[in-house]
Amino acid sequence: MIPLLEVRNLEVTYGEFAAVRGISFDIRDGDLLTIIGANGAGKSTTLRAVMGLLRPRSGQILFRGAEITREPAHLRARRGIRLVPEGRRILPDLSVEENLRLGAYTVPRPGDVADGIERAFTLFPRLKERARQAGKTLSGGEQQMLAIARALMSQPRLLLLDEVSLGLMPILVEQTFATIQALHRHGATILLVEQNARMALAIATRAYVLETGSITLSGTAADLAADPKVKQAYLGG
Amino acid sequence: MLSGYLVTVLITIGIYIILALSLNLITGYAGQISLGHAAFMGIGAYTSALFYTKAGLGFWPSFLLAGLVAGLLGTILAIPCLRVREDFLAITTMGINFVVEATFLYIPFFGAGMGIGGIDLPHFFGQEISKSGYLALVVLVIGLMIALDRWLTRSWIGLAWAAIREDEEAAGAMGIDVVRFKVLAFALGSAGAGLAGSLYAHFLTFIMPVNFSFAQSMVILSMVVFGGIGTLRGPIVGAIVLGALPEISRPAMEYRTLVYGLLLLLLMRFQPGGILGEHSLLPRSWRKLCTAMQNGKTGQ
Incomplete structure (x- = not known):
């Protein structure tokens, strides 16, 4: 194999x-x-x-x-291949949802992007509460969740x-x-x-x-x- | 009817709005600093002037070709800009401005120091368009630029630009083709500047290399930064305020560069997002006021 x-x-x-x-x-x-x-x-x-x-x-x-x-x-x-980089590197001025949508950049179908965001919110409910907040306003732990969730968007x-x-x-x-x-x-x-x-x-x-x-x-x-x-x-x- | 003087001022401001909006695509949204935007305005102006006066084409084809040629050259000149970032990009774009201006100044084909004259206002049904009519045309182009801005910022392109602006490496790791989107920003921004240059040439009827100098680039950039870079309203308001300032006050005209420079210094110190940036004082106070009024209503 x-x-x-x-x-x-x-x-x-x-x-x-x-x-x-x-x-x-x-x-x-x-x-x-x-x-x-x-x-x-x-x-x-x-x-x-x-x-x-x-x-x-x-x-x-x-x-x-x-x-x-x-x-x-x-x-x-x-x-x-997806990397969750050291220091998280989320996009500070974009909202949580925009960060997630960008993670799905390589996903062609809009429906799959919406499903991916739902999956991310199920995995990390905190992110759902913060969906409209700018990335930089999240705590360190929340930023880490966002960085992982973003990488998972494209499965x-x-x-x-x-x-x-x-x-x-x-x-x-x-x-x-x-x-x-x-x-x-x-x-x-x-x-x-x-x-x-x-x-x-x-x-x-x-x-x-x-x-x-x-x-x-x-x-x-x-x-x-x-x-x-x-x-x-x-x-x- | 508007007075002739007022219409002239409004057309000039309108052309600056187009320039500021087009630079905002490159520097505001895609985050690529450009100190050479006037070069592409000049390329548009000269393209339009040459096709009109030498090739005998009408206004409309000359106008569209101005946008096309400026867009194409913007795409080509974006290539040396791709390998550099921030301060090096600033110097590269500045260099492009000097080279383009020198090309107009020293090559006889472009009229050299004498520039190009005899560029008329467009004709409609054999009749030269009135100044008010020309103002309407400028406003129409502004409307198209605003529509383009709205469409871009709401599409994947706007999101990809935002990612590149904030963290180029992270953008690449998310599958965004950084090179393609940077080139796209330079192409669209330069094409917009080219259209503005054409409108400028046909309005002044006479163009010279100095109209498209580095100083002109700084004026356009000042407008974008003053109003609020990376927003739609910012460059528009910046162009209106800084465009009207020299008309309202004589000293502001004579000391234009000094006034702009001082404004920029104060802004960078106290309101780095511009007067109308997302996090600047005015929009925040306005939002607070709106919330307060809303609460007042529901409270009763």
């Missing part, structure tokens, strides 16, 4: 600095894959390269068997989540992870990049450890969670 996403020897550099040094991994339909690692290990860089927001120096990215390494982001979005084949728990209060972190787990149970394929290794490993099916741009460990999430090296470095002993 062809993997949904296949990354081969991906190398991304910022000028002289190699942020990602030839990593390979793949995601199969229905996976909840997590890449854990310290700040600056290259996690976000990897996701941004998969979305097409960064151009890799070398390596290949294949989506459903088709090479997309040089394709611009908007065409990858049309193939069904993506692959959802890329970049540090979704960052800057949220603990109760919201738990809620966010519960939402991700629920999405996965409903069949979503997710690539989750996290500093919060404990939570990420608790819900993921498979995991990779990224250290200074290279993958040092990989396996099932349960195996990695039990690995002494991972325990010591990422789970606090």
Whole structure:
């Protein structure tokens, strides 16, 4: 079976600095894959390269068997790849509903857009209450809901989540992870990049450890969670 | 009947409204700063003047060709603008203005420093249109620009522009073809400026490169920013107020650049959204007043 996403020897550099040094991994339909690692290990860089927001120096990215390494982001979005970026990046002056409608930009039928908004409001009732408010007036947690709901509008084949728990209060972190787990149970394929290794490993099916741009460990999430090296470095002993 | 002087002022203001509305598409909605809008006004004016005086075409074909040529050149000149953002885009568009003005100034085909004369007002049934008639035509074009504005802002195009304006990268990641929508904004905005340029040329009957200088671009941008960038009412009111100001007050005419500059400085400090921007003082007070009156009514 062809993997949904296949990354081969991906190398991304910022000028002289190699942020990602030839990593390979793949995601199969229905996976909840997590890449854990310290700040600056290259996690976000990897996701941004998969979305097409960064151009890799070398390596290949294949989506459903088709090479997309040089394709611009908007065409990858049309193939069904969606990123919830770090820092949420919702559109501050647009209303919640407009943000959601923009998420459905690649959805051709108006009826499907309306259905998508209904689905988003069912998943996050808070957003329904705030539908007409400008994005910037939402709280951090609500903005995170909006960012995830917006990415789901197009019913993506692959959802890329970049540090979704960052800057949220603990109760919201738990809620966010519960939402991700629920999405996965409903069949979503997710690539989750996290500093919060404990939570990420608790819900993921498979995991990779990224250290200074290279993958040092990989396996099932349960195996990695039990690995002494991972325990010591990422789970606090 | 309106006096001849008043009609002249109204036509000038009307042409500025078209220019401000067209620049608002590029800078207000799509968020691409342009300091060279007068270049496309000039391209429209010269296109219209040349087709009218040299090719012997009538007003209507010249007018439509002015919009078309300005729109096409706007599309082509948008390409160097795509790779740059913000301050670099400002400098690039400024450069385009200087190049276009210099082209009119130094190439004999465009009349060089002498400009082009003998451009008449349009004729209707063999009779030259009256000034009031011309004013009606300007108002008609303003009406079309407003309709275009309403249609664009309510369509996916307006939403895509808003996304690009607020966060270009996020827009791309949502599947929006950023390049296409930026080019579209430059094409439509330039075409609007081209039509305004044609109306300007046929009204003045004589055009010179200096009419389309960088200073003219600043006047148009001031109008958009003064009224409230990214709204429909803002550029219209901005063009009316700043267009009428030099007529009402002589000193304002003589120190026009100084007055505009001061207004912009004060605005940026106290009302960065313009006097009629969504979050500016006047619209907010107005909304409060409306709510208060409504509450008063239901209270009784």
